[in-house]
Amino acid sequence: MTRPAPRTRRTRRTAGAGAAALLVLGAVTACSSSSAAPSSGSSSGELSGTVTVFAAASLTESFTALGEEFEKEHPGTEVTFNFGGSDGLAAGIASGAPADVFASASPGTMKTVTDAGGVSGTPATFVRNRLEIATLPGNPKGVSSLKDLTGSKLKVVLCDEAVPCGAAAQKALEAGGLELTPASYEQDVKSALTKVELKEADAALVYRTDVRAAGDRVEGVDFPEAAQAVNDYPIALLEDAPNAKAAEAFIALVRSEEGQKVLADAGFLTP
Template identity: 70%
Template sequence: MTIRSACRTRRARALRTGGAAAVALLALGACSPAGPTASDSSGSPGGGISGPVTVFAAASLKESFTILGERFEKAHPGTEVTFSFGGSDSLAAGITSGAPADVFAAASTRTMRIVTDHEDVAGTAAPFARNQLEIATLPGNPDHITSLKDLTRPDLKVVLCATSVPCGAAARKALNVDGLKLTPVSYEQDVKSALTKVALKEADAAVVYRTDVLAAGDKVDGVQFPESAEAVNDCPLALLRNAPNPTAAKAFIALARSAEGQKVLLEAGFLRP
């Protein structure tokens, strides 16, 4: 294994864990990326797109952005897209603390505002997709959950995202529509962690995004509920002010907003912006 591939493998493993570990790795620069550096990230003298692109993205975007990353690299030989997926609030905190990244895709306008208020965004952060909540249940829905109100039953173990992250704030907003009170068995730091509790049968249900239910396949069942329409999250996307590779970053953002990118997002369960 070459030095370049070894570094890339270690970085990929670390970034898949998300959260603080990924932010720390990026901030410390554990492996120097192959290819052009920040000084020549625009690629060839003709302004071609090349070099590494680092994207901080909400956990709910993992499946769709992974597909887009692969298509981006194929369309632009010489580029390498590295993702850090996690809770939007943790990613925003990493960016405002100086973790190097080119693009930030948040799960809500509130978490994007953390970055824009810190003046770490170049230009405008605009929505590129929307996401709606759904209840994830055990396969076959053995507890016969049919509504959000059912989650208040004392015999059920329910998991929510922490209210500091977009999926948790949206769940709280949906519960407030009908004045429902729910005490979960745990609050998770991102939507994938909440879903995993159900997939591992450590919880009976979780309030997550429809996209995550679809991505889980037969590991969970999904139950839609009308209150979710009152808590739809806009997902904004932005070029970061200190992006090491702004040229490639702009091209990745353009892909996410393009007809091709929107098709991938719609197939994943996202709504149009």
């Protein structure tokens, strides 16, 4: 299956949910400005250069906001992102793609990089995520359960089984004793959601964080089988990180109280 290259975004292009997350982070940071040290653990003058972060597509909005906050805390730094399916990102890193940080949507895709000797230290789980059904606004097809998606009258899309959201979808279907033949398999969760946003599909199995980020462009439907397919998200400094010092500080921000607040507001679960 041919997959498009992962999306690359600069932190300065934040919009929509990402901008809202940045406002939340700014408020939290302002409230804690009397603390002795910044959340990322270094004074502004000590860090410089570009930090390249490979991150799961579902982290797009929250990580973009955190990247902009990091640049504010550390003038002279720049955070660039490569967002996409975790399997493709892992394969790229294992093949030598230059990056400083990898944030994956599953331990399995992180293991690909770890087994290739590409991780420095031990990856740490920083958030968890669970699935939700995304439907057209107003839920015109009346979807109320996972079983409803198996009906022949619905056009449903799933993530490719090789990426974490696709693997989670299969776990949820197995938990419900259900089988589903989708209209298409998409290379990452954002692509699956876009099919619904463009009215090219009636529903998609995506993360609830992506439903929240889409706002009124879709409607979310919870289903109990999702509890059987919760994904852990690990983050790690990469072995050959070109800017290891700044990368460690970015990871510290993600795992800090401020970072966890932004992620929680995006709909992520605590580890």
